[in-house]
Amino acid sequence: MRWLPQKAWALIAVYFAYMLEYRGEIFFWMLSGITPFFFMSAWTMAAGQGLTDYSASDFARYFFAVFIARQLGIVWVHWNMSEDVRSGKLSFRLLQPLDPAWLYLADHIGERGVRLPLLVLVGLVFALLYPQALVWPGLESLALGLLATALAFGVNFSASYVVGLLSLWLEDATEIYNLWYVAILFFSGMLAPLSLYPPAVEQILLWTPFPHLVFLPAALWSGLDVNATRGLLSLLIWNLFFFTLGRLLWRLGRRHYSAMGA
Amino acid sequence: MRYLKLLTIFWQTSLAARMEYRTAFLLAFLEAALEAAGKLFGVYLFYSNGFDLGGWRWQEALLVLGLASLLDAFFISVFNPNLRRISEMVQNGTLDFVLLKPVDSQFWMSTQQFAAVGLPFLLVSLGLIVYAGVASGLNATSWLLLVLGAVAALTLAYAVAFLFATTSIWFVKIFNVVFFLNSIVWTGQYPVQAYSRFFKYFLTFVLPVYFMTTAPAEVALGRLSFAWLFAVIGVSLGILALSSAFWRFALRYYASASS
Numbered sequence: 001m002r003w004l005p006q007k008a009w010a011l012i013a014v015y016f017a018y019m020l021e022y023r024g025e026i027f028f029w030m031l032s033g034i035t036p037f038f039f040m041s042a043w044t045m046a047a048g049q050g051l052t053d054y055s056a057s058d059f060a061r062y063f064f065a066v067f068i069a070r071q072l073g074i075v076w077v078h079w080n081m082s083e084d085v086r087s088g089k090l091s092f093r094l095l096q097p098l099d100p101a102w103l104y105l106a107d108h109i110g111e112r113g114v115r116l117p118l119l120v121l122v123g124l125v126f127a128l129l130y131p132q133a134l135v136w137p138g139l140e141s142l143a144l145g146l147l148a149t150a151l152a153f154g155v156n157f158s159a160s161y162v163v164g165l166l167s168l169w170l171e172d173a174t175e176i177y178n179l180w181y182v183a184i185l186f187f188s189g190m191l192a193p194l195s196l197y198p199p200a201v202e203q204i205l206l207w208t209p210f211p212h213l214v215f216l217p218a219a220l221w222s223g224l225d226v227n228a229t230r231g232l233l234s235l236l237i238w239n240l241f242f243f244t245l246g247r248l249l250w251r252l253g254r255r256h257y258s259a260m261g262a
Numbered sequence: 263m264r265y266l267k268l269l270t271i272f273w274q275t276s277l278a279a280r281m282e283y284r285t286a287f288l289l290a291f292l293e294a295a296l297e298a299a300g301k302l303f304g305v306y307l308f309y310s311n312g313f314d315l316g317g318w319r320w321q322e323a324l325l326v327l328g329l330a331s332l333l334d335a336f337f338i339s340v341f342n343p344n345l346r347r348i349s350e351m352v353q354n355g356t357l358d359f360v361l362l363k364p365v366d367s368q369f370w371m372s373t374q375q376f377a378a379v380g381l382p383f384l385l386v387s388l389g390l391i392v393y394a395g396v397a398s399g400l401n402a403t404s405w406l407l408l409v410l411g412a413v414a415a416l417t418l419a420y421a422v423a424f425l426f427a428t429t430s431i432w433f434v435k436i437f438n439v440v441f442f443l444n445s446i447v448w449t450g451q452y453p454v455q456a457y458s459r460f461f462k463y464f465l466t467f468v469l470p471v472y473f474m475t476t477a478p479a480e481v482a483l484g485r486l487s488f489a490w491l492f493a494v495i496g497v498s499l500g501i502l503a504l505s506s507a508f509w510r511f512a513l514r515y516y517a518s519a520s521s
Binding site for chain 2: 024026027031034042049172185198
């Protein structure tokens with residue numbers, strides 16, 4: 001057990017080095033996440049007409065926070081899993097005395113190491129363009145927001161892992177993850193702060209994981225009203241749910257694995 | 263004619279190959295429906311807060327949304343699956359085989375694959391366009407203008423995507439640049455008038471998304487004079503020619519890996 005941190009660190013370092021090779025790809029991937037800024041632009045126009053309670057800099061702050069929250073929550077383990085099942089690479093992973101889930105997790109954490117400096121770069125450009133949007137959110141909100149993104153990453157990762165495991169039955173399950181992705185796109189608060197959604201829709205959405213994945217950390221960071229306790233609690237429960245489901249499917253699914261190409 | 267025949271053969275084989283993954287196809291229907299609902303919700307959100315996207319009536323804005331969805335459907339079914347292969351083939355050196363074939367290499371690289379999962383998206387987008395067109399009271403001439411505008415818009419989107427994808431000859435692992443383009447085209451869901459000045463200029467002059475969704479809708483709705491259609495067609499033909507010239511230029515630098 002004493003060696004656990006060292007093992008984890010070694011794995012992450014390996015994947016960091018591997019991901020560093022793909023820095024160009026990661027950069028463009030990150031750029032393809034800039035859609036929140038277009039929503040910022042449209043809502044700023046709406047604010048200019050005096051249509052919302054939020055000011056232009058409120059929107060700038062909020063959508064920048066949305067951008068960061070989404071970037072930190074990106075996962076692709078469904079893709080890793082599906083690829084490994086279809087190509088038979090999973091066979092080799094099964095021979096290692098380590099659950100493949102840890103390899104995938106290290107892959108994701110290592111990639112964050114490459115993405116973070118790039119995010120800082122985008123942050124600097126944003127700060128130059130919208131200096132009026134920069135407000136210190138306070139240490140507590142900052143920390144709570146980070147906690148929320150960590151939990152959100154957990155939910156995304158476990159959900160994506162569950163979808164990946166379905167590949168053991170369906171061969172290609174990546175399409176299922178798109179449903180999750182589309183739901184996040186429209187129902188997580190990326191289109192607008194949640195309070196601008198119709199109240200009935202807002203109430204329903206709060207019972208799903210989606211607004212807690214993006215709106216919760218973004219609202220904490222940008223100083224909008226949000227029920228942090230409820231959000232964090234909900235994230236914890238969804239983490240538990242998808243984690244358990246993932247473990248269960250992994251036990252059941254291994255027997256289904258046909259080791260293609262081996 | 264020969265190219266039309268090739269196209270049929272390519273797409274038939276692609277469809278047959280994808281039939282292996284029937285669940286994926288069924289799921290695509292669900293996904294297309296969910297995405298359409300989400301996109302409509304996105305437009306509704308602006309209107310329910312009183313913002314008319316810079317002076318558009320609801321049904322007119324839906325026409326823009328419909329055109330953007332049409333582009334999305336083509337990205338999913340044709341542009342992405344094909345252009346992704348440029349980067350793959352440069353990595354593996356298999357681009358050689360394409361260059362040796364007695365077929366225009368740009369045509370081959372752009373049409374060989376057809377992803378059936380895009381079909382539900384295509385149906386939904388056509389439904390949306392027809393609904394929005396009828397609700398906006400388009401007459402026969404306007405419909406004709408809309409169809410011409412949509413064809414020009416698709417050509418333009420293809421040409422820009424091909425231009426981006428061609429850079430993989432130098433940078434190899436660059437396919438994400440096409441995803442970047444996808445996300446920019448995504449912003450064409452709303453008329454450019456909805457955006458502030460910087461973004462409006464960006465979408466008109468840097469990446470010509472304006473000509474892909476807003477402009478064809480404006481021409482069909484009579485918000486712009488009929489002559490503007492020529493501008494849209496001109497821009498798309500110009501960029502199409504540019505993409506083809508750039509492809510031939512890039513091929514001179516293709517060094518063929520592992521052969």
